[in-house]
Amino acid sequence: MQQSNQGRAVLVLEDGTRFDGRSLGAQTEQVGEVCFNTSMTGYQEIMSDPSYAGQIVTMTYTQIGNVGINPEDMESRRPWIRGFIVKESARRFSSWRAQESLSVFLTRHNIPAIEGIDTRALVSHLRDKGAMRGVLSTLDFNTENLIAKAKSFPGLAGMDLTGEVSCQTPYPWQQGLWDLEQGYRQIESGSNRKRVTVMDFGVKHNILRGLVQAGCDLTVVPTDTPAEKILAGNPDGIFLSNGPGDPDAVKHGVRTIRALLETKIPIFGICLGHQMLCLALGAQTLKMKFGHRGGNHPVQNLSTGVVEVTSQNHGFVVSDSALPDTLEVTHRSLFDGSVEGVRMKDKPVFSVQYHPEASPGPHDAHYLFKQFADLMR
Numbered sequence: 001m002q003q004s005n006q007g008r009a010v011l012v013l014e015d016g017t018r019f020d021g022r023s024l025g026a027q028t029e030q031v032g033e034v035c036f037n038t039s040m041t042g043y044q045e046i047m048s049d050p051s052y053a054g055q056i057v058t059m060t061y062t063q064i065g066n067v068g069i070n071p072e073d074m075e076s077r078r079p080w081i082r083g084f085i086v087k088e089s090a091r092r093f094s095s096w097r098a099q100e101s102l103s104v105f106l107t108r109h110n111i112p113a114i115e116g117i118d119t120r121a122l123v124s125h126l127r128d129k130g131a132m133r134g135v136l137s138t139l140d141f142n143t144e145n146l147i148a149k150a151k152s153f154p155g156l157a158g159m160d161l162t163g164e165v166s167c168q169t170p171y172p173w174q175q176g177l178w179d180l181e182q183g184y185r186q187i188e189s190g191s192n193r194k195r196v197t198v199m200d201f202g203v204k205h206n207i208l209r210g211l212v213q214a215g216c217d218l219t220v221v222p223t224d225t226p227a228e229k230i231l232a233g234n235p236d237g238i239f240l241s242n243g244p245g246d247p248d249a250v251k252h253g254v255r256t257i258r259a260l261l262e263t264k265i266p267i268f269g270i271c272l273g274h275q276m277l278c279l280a281l282g283a284q285t286l287k288m289k290f291g292h293r294g295g296n297h298p299v300q301n302l303s304t305g306v307v308e309v310t311s312q313n314h315g316f317v318v319s320d321s322a323l324p325d326t327l328e329v330t331h332r333s334l335f336d337g338s339v340e341g342v343r344m345k346d347k348p349v350f351s352v353q354y355h356p357e358a359s360p361g362p363h364d365a366h367y368l369f370k371q372f373a374d375l376m377r
């Protein structure tokens with residue numbers, strides 16, 4: 001029987017691989033890098049993590065949407081994914097906090113999504129061939145057209161997306177972590193607390209909450225804030241956030257970090273912030289084959305030997321070759337041995353590739369926020 005286009009969606013990769021399924025989001029079309037995340041929970045936090053700007057995300061867990069969408073679990077002001085791919089979306093959502101369904105949320109934000117495709121086959125393909133450019137459409141079903149559209153996406157290498165996701169003006173942040181009784185706690189600023197400037201390359205809210213909970217009063221500043229302006233605020237510490245795209249393309253940010261490193265102010269970086277810190281110190285970054293995205297990545301802390309199960313989301317990595325002498329590797333991935341954390345040998349400066357704020361993910365690495373606060377004391 002002829003299928004009507006209503007309700008159909010298609011995913012086509014740049015190599016011509018095609019998946020036909022049902023539309024789960026907006027009637028539209030988007031190109032981007034097709035990647036996958038292996039977390040079993042936390043789809044809302046993933047969709048609203050600014051680090052995913054420019055990407056079409058596949059969830060490997062087979063049923064998504066069962067707890068709907070709520071205002072508290074947003075990791076930033078809006079979702080940033082270009083498109084969303086799931087095996088099966090829950091027909092009914094159920095949670096005491098839920099206010100809308102996954103499908104309504106995606107449609108409201110004009111994001112195309114597809115369900116009912118063989119996500120295992122898609123992920124095996126991406127794992128073998130590497131992350132690829134692709135197009136997700138509910139409008140055009142012609143394979144040749146769609147391959148050309150997929151190829152029109154320039155790819156994430158060389159792309160600075162921090163300007164799109166960062167705040168436009170500085171703002172204070174005093175919200176602490178979630179508590180079952182009170183929800184998010186508002187924490188008063190005080191003289192016993194440390195004043196930290198957060199460089200917002202696309203920061204997740206739970207990173208800000210982790211810092212507040214560890215004893216920091218925060219001022220979040222836009223990605224293009226010059227070093228002089230940051231230093232004029234006389235902060236006790238500087239935090240370099242996560243964010244989307246290629247760290248090596250954020251030239252202004254790397255220059256700013258280099259200038260900040262002239263001082264003795266403690267600095268902590270996560271993910272994109274970690275990569276840019278390493279670049280500022282003379283290291284190099286590489287694009288990975290398909291990246292690390294999920295909630296169960298084992299990382300070894302090399303000073304204690306302890307293994308942390310971590311949350312990850314990155315497609316670039318600091319290269320092991322050409323690490324400057326000023327840096328010491330503190331953490332490594334037990335999946336592929338890649339660099340997961342560094343510190344400067346002679347300064348209170350350190351960073352990690354993974355996500356201690358979790359959200360979603362295990363809390364094993366939460367101690368890093370306290371480690372940063374301790375460095376400022």
Ligand SMILES: NC(=O)CC[C@H](N)C(=O)O
Pocket residue numbers: 051241242243244245246247270271272273313314315316317
């Ligand atoms: N979560 C992040 O900060 C990601 C950093 C960078 N965009 C990468 O893909 O590697």
